[in-house]
Amino acid sequence: MPPIYLDYNATTPVDPAVADAITAALRDLWGNPSSGHEYGRAASDAVATARQQLADLLGAMPSEIVFTGGGSEASNLALKGVCTNPAGLHVITSAVEHPATAKPVEWLKMHGTTVTVVPVDGTGRIDPDAVRTALRASQAGVRLVSLMHSNNEVGTFQPVREVGGLKSEFEFLFHTDAAQSLGKVTLNVNELNVDLLTVAGHKLYAPKGVGALFVRDGVKLQPLIHGAGHEAGRRAGTENTPYIVGLGVAASLCADALPAETERLKSLRDRLHSRLRQTLGDKLVLNGHLLFRLPNTLNVSFRGQLGPELLERVPRIAASVGSACHETKPGQARRFKPSPVLAAMGCSEEVCRGAVRLSVGRGTTEAEVDEAAELLTSAVASVN
Numbered sequence: 001m002p003p004i005y006l007d008y009n010a011t012t013p014v015d016p017a018v019a020d021a022i023t024a025a026l027r028d029l030w031g032n033p034s035s036g037h038e039y040g041r042a043a044s045d046a047v048a049t050a051r052q053q054l055a056d057l058l059g060a061m062p063s064e065i066v067f068t069g070g071g072s073e074a075s076n077l078a079l080k081g082v083c084t085n086p087a088g089l090h091v092i093t094s095a096v097e098h099p100a101t102a103k104p105v106e107w108l109k110m111h112g113t114t115v116t117v118v119p120v121d122g123t124g125r126i127d128p129d130a131v132r133t134a135l136r137a138s139q140a141g142v143r144l145v146s147l148m149h150s151n152n153e154v155g156t157f158q159p160v161r162e163v164g165g166l167k168s169e170f171e172f173l174f175h176t177d178a179a180q181s182l183g184k185v186t187l188n189v190n191e192l193n194v195d196l197l198t199v200a201g202h203k204l205y206a207p208k209g210v211g212a213l214f215v216r217d218g219v220k221l222q223p224l225i226h227g228a229g230h231e232a233g234r235r236a237g238t239e240n241t242p243y244i245v246g247l248g249v250a251a252s253l254c255a256d257a258l259p260a261e262t263e264r265l266k267s268l269r270d271r272l273h274s275r276l277r278q279t280l281g282d283k284l285v286l287n288g289h290l291l292f293r294l295p296n297t298l299n300v301s302f303r304g305q306l307g308p309e310l311l312e313r314v315p316r317i318a319a320s321v322g323s324a325c326h327e328t329k330p331g332q333a334r335r336f337k338p339s340p341v342l343a344a345m346g347c348s349e350e351v352c353r354g355a356v357r358l359s360v361g362r363g364t365t366e367a368e369v370d371e372a373a374e375l376l377t378s379a380v381a382s383v384n
């Protein structure tokens with residue numbers, strides 16, 4: 001029997017309908033989308049359909065979608081693309097961003113960008129007032145706020161809409177990394193008031209290596225990859241037609257399933273949580289916000305346990321501890337490295353050590369959730 005997959009935040013399986021569309025595109029849509037003949041037009045029409053499908057999921061216009069080679073590229077493009085001179089830029093970001101944002105921000109800082117990292121509270125949320133304060137003090141020519149929509153480890157939603165509301169007080173560009181949220185909850189770029197939004201295909205049942213950046217009409221962006229004028233001059237390189245087609249189909253499947261899918265995920269996640277709590281009581285700690293959280297994400301700490309070791313004792317569950325939190329060096333005992341997200345939330349060492357991220361998805365069933373809860377509670381009991 002294959003393991004129970006509870007790691008949908010790490011990646012999702014490619015939906016069979018997406019795989020079928022990709023296979024057909026690989027076979028039939030091999031023309032260069034830039035070619036003027038029939039083979040080229042067939043490919044460019046398919047890319048245009050995918051652009052529309054993704055735009056529809058986001059409430060955007062097709063011209064506002066730039067296809068990329070994944071979420072990391074999309075966030076790099078957003079952060080490095082808004083300003084030709086890093087020294088003239090001020091980036092305001094949070095302490096719990098994914099490395100796809102945190103690392104380009106570090107790079108910008110090395111090249112002269114002013115960076116303000118806003119702290120999070122114990123649930124992983126920032127205070128929009130801290131962003132307001134940073135914007136008020138900012139002297140930079142270009143100001144960019146980059147705030148993830150939801151956190152990949154604990155699932156906490158950031159107050160993105162509230163920060164978007166600050167646009168009535170200050171002039172700034174607003175980027176959100178929605179890699180984890182898209183497909184799990186309904187999102188609309190206009191309601192959020194964002195200028196730039198990151199999409200990662202493999203978090204919504206499309207393959208790895210394809211993504212997109214929403215770029216609001218009128219926002220000027222320098223390309224990261226220079227070359228011919230693909231993607232309206234914002235990302236050079238002949239389009240990966242099959243994967244773009246796959247991302248479009250994945251987006252339209254998500255659009256069809258929402259908002260009911262949000263409720264289904266939430267009910268599975270809460271069933272898992274309540275089963276674990278029933279047996280473990282206060283030996284179990286929830287990490288992240290109880291309410292403002294991805295519907296599929298349950299990050300819990302098992303007091304007195306080391307998360308990675310607990311998972312090793314239950315090979316029937318395929319889950320993770322959220323981020324690399326445990327390293328083995330040749331000739332050395334295992335070293336524990338706490339998750340930077342939990343550390344930023346001020347979690348105790350015991351909570352950091354015992355954390356496990358369980359994330360449900362499209363294929364998860366109630367029976368799997370029940371079995372996983374039983375396996376985890378027995379594994380905890382076996383060493384207590």
Ligand SMILES: Cc1ncc(COP(=O)(O)O)c(C=O)c1O
Nearest residue numbers: 070071072098100152179180200
């Ligand atoms: C929140 C978040 N942003 C960005 C990424 C990066 O996306 P990709 O793997 O497509 O580069 C991930 C993937 O782990 C993520 O969870």
